[in-house]
Amino acid sequence: MNDALKSLLDLLALERIEQDIFCGESRSSVVPRVFGGQVAAQALVAAGRTVPEDRPPHSLHAYFLRPGDPGAPIVYTVDRIRDGRSFTTRRVVAVQHGKPIFHLTASFHAHEEATLEHQEPMPAAPDPLELPTAAEVLPRHAERYLPPGVAERLLEARAAIDLRYVDEPPYVTVGQPRDPRSQVWFRTHGKLDGGGEIPRPLLDVCLVTYVSDMTLLDSILLAHGRGGWAVGDVVGASLDHAMWFHRPLRADEWLLYDQESPTAQGGRGLGQGRIFTADGQLVVSVIQEGVVRVPWDG
Secondary structure, three states, rough: HHHHHHHHHHHOOOOOOOOOOEEEEOOOOOOOOOOOOHHHHHHHHHHHHHOOOOOOEEEEEEEEOOOOOOOOOOEEEEEEEEEEOOOOEEEEEEEEEEEEEEEEEEEEEEEOOOOOOOOOOOOOOOHHHHOOOHHHHHHHHHHHHHHOHHHHHHHHHOOOEEEOOOOOOOOOOOOOOOOOOOEEEEEEOOOOEEOOOHHHHHHHHHHHHHHEHOOHHHHHHHHHOOOOOOOOOOOOEEEEEEEEOOOOOOOOOOOEEEEEEEEOOOOOEEEEEEEEEEOOEEEEEEEEEEEEEOOOOO
């Protein structure tokens, strides 16, 4: 386990202020606003710590309301909406400077034996160990494609995660529109021993939630040959985010994130993704809409 992963686990280890109120810190040196995946993961941690350990999350639905201040703590207030025989529902509001910045509803489900079961097959993808790491790709392309300092910030933001693009990332194919699909393999940089106060199944799901916001809107950029937020030719931000957790997973083992964009219009774009284990199990479905605007240079 590298230092960056330890730092990320510390980030998820929220301080309990009251029974259903938690406080989380933020990264302050990577980007000018809090990374959306961080807020979503911390909110899910807060919700999960009010639920019995034998009920892992099965879905979440969230809205990003305001940009988060990376220099200030975030307070997460949990409402216990429902505690049923099979399902538990929690609502979480994240607050900074007295204003809500994020809203999440999560549902948790007690284990049940499968009665009906099917899934889409895993798409073809190369072995992740045959692909270059982000630490190898970014410096190689930084001088040609990225503004000064961007590669370093991207590497720092993803230092806890071993993330490998199957095809070239958007900033390498600027001006070359292509099929609005992308794939990345990912896993944590090191094995997970446990999450302390975070039960292991919840920790794995929260780490995947963290990663799910990193690349999902890339497929929108690919369709238009845009390099995106990394090169400044598109202004973007997450608006809402939904995830469904179908089967058990481990965040420290290889997962394939297969992503596509069915539409973009009116300053908004939609990304949808499926996450598979290396042996082909569909474990997560993801949908996100984001603001995607081309800056006016007139």
